[in-house]
Amino acid sequence: MKIGILTGGGDCPGLNAVVRGVTKSALQHGWEVIGFRDGYRGLVEKDFIQLHDHDVSGIIIRGGTILGTSNTANPFAYTLEPLGSADKPKDLSKLAFKNFKELELDALVAIGGDGTLTMAQQLYKRGMPVVGVPKTIDNDLSATDVTFGFDSALHVATEAVDRVHTTAESHNRVIIVETMGRYAGWIALRSGIAGGGDIILLPEIPYRAEDIVRAVLDRKRRGKKFSIIVVAEGARPEKGGMTVGKVVKGSPDPLRLGGVSYKIAELLDGKIGLESRVVVLGHVQRGGEPTAFDRWLATGFGVKAAELLAGKKFGQMVSFRDYGFTGVSIAAAVGKLRLVSPSAQEVRTALAVGTSFGNSRIAK
Ligand code: F6P
Helix, strand or coil: CEEEEEECCCCCCCHHHHHHHHHHHHHHHCCEEEEECCCHHHHHCCCEEECCHHHHCCCCCCCCCCCCCCCCCCCCCECCCCCCCCCCCECCHHHHHHHHHHCCCCEEEEEECHHHHHHHHHHHHCCCCEEEEEECCCCCECCCCCCECHHHHHHHHHHHHHHHHHHHHHHCEEEEEEECCCCCCHHHHHHHHHCCCCEEEECCECECHHHHHHHHHHHHHCCCCCEEEEEECCCCECCCCCCEEEECCCCCCCEEECCHHHHHHHHHCCCCCCEEEEEECHHHHHCCCCCHHHHHHHHHHHHHHHHHHHCCCCCEEEEEECCEEEEEEHHHHCCCECCCCCCCHHHHHHHHCCCECCCCCCCC
16 A cells, blocks of 8 residues: 555644554555645645655654644645635645545545544545544544543643642732633643642633632632632633634634633732733643653554554544544544533532632532
């Protein structure tokens, strides 16, 4: 076989470990492997590198992706110049198929989140043999218990929550830590629990200003003159929408969230008798080396992807279920986000240790 690999969407720790896992496994089968540069741009523009054993050696530890990535290159609505344009996206999927054929490829491995895998599914439906690998720090993909990158982001966020505690406590301040996660609150929820956050605000549990104020004042009354609020970038008030920081034209989801923490600081202003400060973690959460868990998970995903290729199980995505690697249909995994359920056990766990979700209607 000859296979192509691409990494699409936002980078995240563990991508290189997957590329290594697929490549090493494929080479053992005696297959030839190429890596497309910058996600689907490489497939559309026939820009690729040959992957040998030495190319993937030593990369398990490296963050980012040696192949490069793009969160705008979409073969079905191509906006990258010179072939496409942001104002007039072009359907270049036929060119992608032509290149696939000319390169004499037998299969494509698409490593990415919802956007990348949706495109993979569209290519598969039109006849391209594709296998998907689920990536995202947001951990919001259906059909897998966990995605690689999440654990690494979680460690960064938890460390940040740990670190701001000292200043909050010394200065009697409220410190608001804003995490990524897009429409899902997993990073905020788990780092909030792990870091002992006092208030956790999630997109899935819209907040009420008066309940956040009450939670801070309750703590003050109990002699705790500081509070740590962990807020997911997608958190929103009961009567209101999410805070959009930026719109990226040509991206499968053009909205970039960010800045809700400033709104939380504003609503506390003058009501709690304490100063507040904001820390927006941003891309720090996506950077650096993958954790041991993510390296392990990504390697398992890569090897399982090669196994699916060997079995010609195209249109499938690797998945981690009940501590085992398996294959599921890509179609089942995309389009439906895996969100935090307000009645989830871990939400109840946080409530049981006195954490507030900024909404008194959420009962234990
Ligand atoms: O999906 C991963 C993610 O990091 C989200 O948590 C965040 O909302 C978004 O990507 C940021 O995208 P960009 O890197 O394009 O700013």
